[in-house]
Amino acid sequence: MNNPSLFEQLGGEPKLRAIIDRFVDRVFDDVMIGFFFRRANRQRIKAKEYEFAAGHLGADVEYTGRPLAEAHAAHPIMGGQFLRRLKILEEVLDEFEVPPEVRRHWVLHTEANRGQVTRDAGSDCDPIAAAQRARSTKEQTR
Template sequence: MDNPSLFEQLGGERELRTIIDEFVDRVFDDVMIGFFFQRASRERLKAKEYEFAAEHLGGPVTYSGRPIAQAHAAHPIMGGQFMRRLRILEEVLEAHDVSPAVREHWLAHTEGLRAMVTRDSGGRCDPVDAMKRVQERGKE
């Protein structure tokens, strides 16, 4: 095999399902964003997240869910909440020793969805950076 897909580089279906299971569990249980999922089916979301990730990683899977903007339209997701989900994804990918190439693609792909998901025009509210700015103002 000359050029394995990112899906294959990751380890295929088994590894991706393991990553998605942990990621969705962490998102559902997160104190900052878990409330968005109170009425959602954890298993259904795992299935859709698997399809979505497998497809954009070049796997032999087609995403069968609604378009991303439509799926998130009813939720008032702000930039900081988007960042929290992205950070959880990053932590899970790191915990599973996902290669830099796969990790960078996955995170960049997710970042590219920001404007379709968030309500604050793609806001980049990062709670850590916000705290640093507050601390810097206090030093002036």
Template sequence: MTSLFDKIGPERLRAVIVDFYDRVFADVMIGFHFAGKDQARLIEKEYELAARMLGASIPYTGKTMREAHARHAILGGQFDRRRKILEDVLEAHAIDPEVRAAWIDHTNAMRAQITADKGSECDHDAAALRTHVAGDSTAPLPLRKR
């Protein structure tokens, strides 16, 4: 059976992660979190984590997500920005949709371990229902299909 790691391959996975960290380190919204950090080490740990998550038999040798991020006050919006950069990089590298979905789902699942403002997840449908105004009256928006 072909794993998601087999679909992306080790070279493409590394290229995605290098591009991702180049963008994250340079990003005006979240780059400051990475100032003074060892980019090569972060790339290696991210490679191990992503490869393992995608089904490779590569061990992850880093800290838990909670331990690695405990000293940083990472807010929900900053987490969302990191995820958006990842989505953009995966698209730019034309990564298989199944691999993309698994990677983003895994990222989302780690949110509570990484962010300092627990419960910061956006519920766009609920927010739209609370705030949508049509003309002078409030009218609920139809829920989006997911």
């Protein structure tokens, strides 16, 4: 017997479509990052987000969008904006009570693609990590 895919554990197409609808609506309407989507077609973004998520969750769904780096190249997306989108994703996954294994995979997959989306792939706007890097650099220069 095969183990169910993450897509199946999530609840399949109906559940994923509901999550994507809520997530994209939140991103489009967000005061911090919504401006990136002023000229975007909301329904098209929902379709591409669904394909992308379904694919990395193990569904037999083909992603028909452009490669991530190409799709985001024209947008000056910074680390903090990437983290804002990630925070919205985490909140939506919590709202829909996504199983922990599926949630963990989705968040890690998103983080793994950061370098293809942001202009500052090494910046994470995390004050704790920044302080740790600063201490490490200071210790190395002694």
